[in-house]
Amino acid sequence: MHKYLRCYFYLLGFLCFGLSASWAGIQPLSFTVQPAVNQMAIGQTQQLTYTIRNNVQTQRLPLRRIAIVNNGADVQAPSATTLSTNCRSFLAPNESCSITVVVSNLHQGTLARFLSIDYGGRAPLLSSIVMNVEQAKYTILVYIVGSDLESKSGAATDNINQMMQVGSTKNMNVVIETGGAQKAGWLTVQRKLVLPGSLFLLQDLGSISMGATSTVQDFLEWGVTNYPADKYIIVYWDHGGGPNGGFGFDEVNPPAITPMNQIVAATMAASNNTGKRFEIIGFDACLFGSAETIAGLYPYTNYYVGSEDLEPGEGWQYNTFLSYVNTHPTADGLAVGTEIVNGYTNQNKNDSTTLSVIDSTAIPDLLSAVDNFAVALQPYTNNVANWKNIARSRFKAPDYSTSVWDNESYDLVDLVEFASRVFDQFPVDIDLRAASTALADATQNAVKYFKNSPNREASFGLTVYFPSILASYKTDYPNNTSLNGNQFFSTNYINLVTAYNNFYTANTASLVANIVNLNFDGTNYTATVSNDFDELFAAVGNDSCNNVFDNNNNNIGAVPCYTSIQYSNINSTPSVGTTFDVSFNKAQNLASWPSLNTEPVLFIPNDTNPSVAGEDTFLIPVKEVSPTGSNGYLNVILNSSNEYEVVGFQKSTGSANSAGKIGEIADGTQFYVRTYALNGTWMLLRTDRIVTAPFSVTFGTVPNTFDAFRFLVGDITGALTITANSVAY
Structure with missing residues (x-):
């Protein structure tokens, strides 16, 4: 043996x-x-x-x-x-x-x-x-509502895989709550501990709504109680619509969305019930870099991280963020937030991005400045001339998820730029100019760190709601910024916005631009515009399109539809009173119509910095080719090589009432081209024309079937008006 x-x-x-x-x-x-x-x-x-x-x-x-x-x-x-x-x-x-x-x-x-x-x-x-x-230095609680971001593209899984590259350590707990996606493993709400290279299932809560306030609150309280730490970071992951659109979109159980004031309610209750103040509250979601949101949350967090703009689908870079926390366990929220911003910007360096870190200690002064600004500006909402000056200030400031082409818009404007444009527009009012300067200064003092892509250089860290598309005014705005009947944002600012909208409602005819007298003299298309305007488009199409479908995919018969536009080389000259003569030379612009993979498309300038001439961001209206395909836009940038590049797809607003992140597009992905068509009212509707990735944007002539011409005018009320008649093209 x-x-x-x-x-x-x-x-x-x-x-x-x-x-x-x-x-x-x-x-x-x-x-x-x-x-x-x-x-x-x-x-x-x-x-x-x-x-x-x-x-x-x-x-x-x-x-x-x-x-x-x-x-x-x-x-x-x-x-x-x-x-x-x-x-x-x-x-x-x-x-x-x-x-x-x-x-x-x-x-x-x-x-x-x-x-x-x-x-x-x-x-x-x-x-x-x-x-x-020992007790961890940090607990990071990530609330992940998978939505279509996970069911269609696996975006949540990608970010969770980044988390697993680091995982929980002796210095930090990384805990996630997942659900809300029509996908195996996401139909119930689960709590998991993120470990290096793996996930450990802690609880399965069954089929409950991640949009419910109670679900959010329970996760925060459970996480703080079971994973004690010196500091806590809360991250909300999904779609976002800012102060009026809310957070998340649960595909499985209603309610789909958590309104902003209910995020505040859940956070307040969790903080009060646990006795903990969070080090960071952040949104890996679109449009949550807003003054209204931080106004509701600042009593419960030291720092806040959010994006003014839409977010690309890849979102935050969790591996670098968590690695930093693990190796710098005593770092404060500003240092960690700075790392989040840097990682996010690096991960999405080819996309349009904004992200900022806000210091809660500066918010009381910011709210005071907002209040004083609103009091100084409100007297100018009571006559046409002054109202138009406010509207021009708003139009000239960079905004986010705002489009006259949709029936829904979030109308968020950069706070510093809006205050600066008001300062410029009212040169003789010393008090208003002082209030505008104080607001810009208070905002910049609150924003401790921010980083933007080059096309967002005029973004300074915080937005605020101020309507530029008055037909889409958010009547729930006062409710969205209050809790239990108490306003957590500036009451005077809410009153300013309400007064501004009320004047528009009472004086619409004096404010909305109309375009009439369309003619073609063999060389130029001409028309007359009444009232002030800010945008002009030349459009070509057909007055009897048979390939247009409503949002239920029903063919709507022969209707006018216009599928290609130009926005440059349209001349306008002042005429009598508040009218303008406009003209567009056909021959000089014959080969300047935009196409995508040879299909004519609407190539809409998405003016990210209206105060600076030139365009570098554009939107092409499309719809995903699938039984549950979403309406949305291809996001196009003029890149550093001076070439037009399609960088992703973003959902338009719709029943979800939340703006979509900009998702990457795989080769072979197909989209229907959308057109501007008459179906009771003028709106964007899909055609049967399909484009397939990869994409190439070119400019040239249009097919012979594009035989009709019209002008469109966009005015300072946010209305988009098309000429009642067409002429031959």
């Missing part, structure tokens, strides 16, 4: 046994563990899997007893480790078996145990499970 010479490694890893000379170089027993034991913080869970293999070709390996043994220095409860195994009383030649040890429910103090394997009556094999358990 062979005699074994035992050699032990008393740490996790490889244990071996030598043989007599005839077996030299052969290891009869392999013993491995995955992963290695990691140091843990209070509340964390770790699963260790041990594998034993009998490498002896001719002998069975007896296994007498497998157990967890306390080494005497342990202060944890017996339930802190649980063991399960598929090992039998022996291992046949070349056979393996496994042992699983789950370490959980740890409190502060030492865990000092051994996995003991009684090997055939010999001295037990021992593998240590030893750690000093």
Whole structure:
């Protein structure tokens, strides 16, 4: 009988046994563990899997007893480790078996145990499970409503995979709550601990709505209670619509959306019930870099991270963010927020981006400045001339998710730029100019760090709602910025916006631009515009299109539809009173109509900085080709090579009432071209024309079927008006 010479490694890893000379170089027993034991913080869970293999070709390996043994220095409860195994009383030649040890429910103090394997009556094999358990420095709670971002493109999974590159450590807990997507594994709401390279399921809450205030609040309170830390970071992940659009879109259970004031309600309750103030509250979602949102949340957080603009689908860069927290566990929210902004900007460097870090201590002064600005500006809402000056200030300031082509718009404007444009528009009012300057200064003092893509250089960190498309005025705005009847934003600012809208409602005819007297003299198309305007478009199409479909995919018959526009080289000259003569030379612009993969399209300038001449961001209206395809836009930029590049697809607003992130487009993805068509009213509707990625934007002539011409005018009320008649093209 062979005699074994035992050699032990008393740490996790490889244990071996030598043989007599005839077996030299052969290891009869392999013993491995995955992963290695990691140091843990209070509340964390770790699963260790041990594998034993009998490498002896001719002998069975007896296994007498497998157990967890306390080494005497342990202060944890017996339930802190649980063991399960598929090992039998022996291992046949070349056979393996496994042992699983789950370490959980740890409190502060030492865990000092051994996995003991009684090997055939010999001295037990021992593998240590030893750690000093302390409270983590940070707990990061990420609330992930999967929505179509996950069901269609796996965007949430991509970000979770980034989290697993770091995972929970002794310095930080990374805990997620997932659900809300029509996809296997996302139909119920689950809580998971993110570990290095894996996820550990903590709870399955069943099929409940992630849009419900109670679901949000319960996650925050549960996370703080079960994963205590010195500091806490809350991240909300999904679609976003800012102060009026709310957060998230649960595809599985209603309510789909959490209104902004209910995010405030959930956060307030969680903070009050746990006695904890969060270090950072951030939104990996569109349009939440708003003054209204931070006004509701600042009492419960030291710092706030949000984007003024839409977010690209890749969102935040979680691996760099979490790596920084792990290696800088005492960093404050400003340092961590700065890392979030830098990682996000780097990850989305080819897209249009904004992201900023806001200091809560500066918010009371900011709200005071908003209040004073509103009081100084409101007297100018009471006559046509002054109202138009406010409208011009609003139009000249950079805005976000605002389009005259849709029946829905969020109308968020950069706060610094809006205040600056008001300053410019009212040169003789010293008090208003002082209030405008104070508002810009207070905003810049609150925004401690921000970074934008080059096309968003006139974005300074915070937006505010101020309507530029009055027909889409948000009547719920006062409710969205209040909780339990108490306004958490500026009451005077709410009154300003209300008065501004009320004047428009009472004086629409004096404010909306009309375009009439369309003619073609053989060289130029001409028309007359009444009232002030800000945008002019030349449009070509057909007055009897048979390939237009409503939003239920029903063909609506022969209707006028216009599918290609130009916005430059349209001349306008003042005429009598408040009228203007406009003209467009046909021959000079014959080969300037935009196309996408040779299909004529609406190429709409998305003016990111109206105060600066030139356009570098554009939208092409399309609809996804699928039974549940969404209306939306291809996002186009004029890149650094001076080429037009389609950088992604963004959902338009709709029943979800939340603006979509800009998602990447895989080659082969198909979209219907949308046209501007008459279906009771003029609106964007899909055609049967399909374009397939990859895309190429070109300019040239249009097909002979495009035989009708009209002008469109956009005015300072946000109305888009098309000439009542057409002329031949």
